[in-house]
Amino acid sequence: GDSGLTPQNASAADKFAVREALEALTLMLAPFTPHVAEEMWAGLDDAGGILQSGARWPRADAELAKRETLEIPVQVNGKLRARISATPDTAEADLRAAALADEKVRAHTDGREIVKVIIVPQRLVNIVVR
Known part of the structure; x- marks a missing residue:
């Protein structure tokens, strides 16, 4: 058009x-x-x-290339279950809380033991359950 x-x-x-x-x-x-x-x-x-x-x-102006929000994939036992939005400087504890609070993630973790939460800042949250 x-x-x-x-x-x-x-x-x-x-x-x-x-x-x-x-x-x-x-x-x-x-x-x-x-x-x-x-x-x-x-x-x-x-x-x-x-x-x-x-x-x-x-x-190039590095300031212009910075992202204000990131879409971070959340995995449960290595399988993608959700995506959460966060700023690049979001603390690991906040990423963990947001991932565990997500309704799609809870569907795969409720009633199961969370063995470990692996966080790669600005990249990934992986929740290992048994």
Whole structure:
């Protein structure tokens, strides 16, 4: 479908984001397809070539890549039984409590002895029952 966003009605922030993305793409293509990258650079109305511009290789911002919530699988005896949502800094005790409180997990643990709860932070909760 039509998103309705055209260059005429795009905000300054939208235009900046698109330009920044195109410049980064062009710079990353340059080592593999230098001629195409130079043509793209010229199409961005940047004077001179890529090398003459002094443009730097794009840098990733680790802050932007951080996840605010994680979906952590909960296993009972190695079989996936549920998924819980948690923040990356959730304490192991809280992960354990959330996993044991989940209704799907309780269906597989009620009336059985919990031998061990294995927690791999930000990755997995495995409950071993007998």
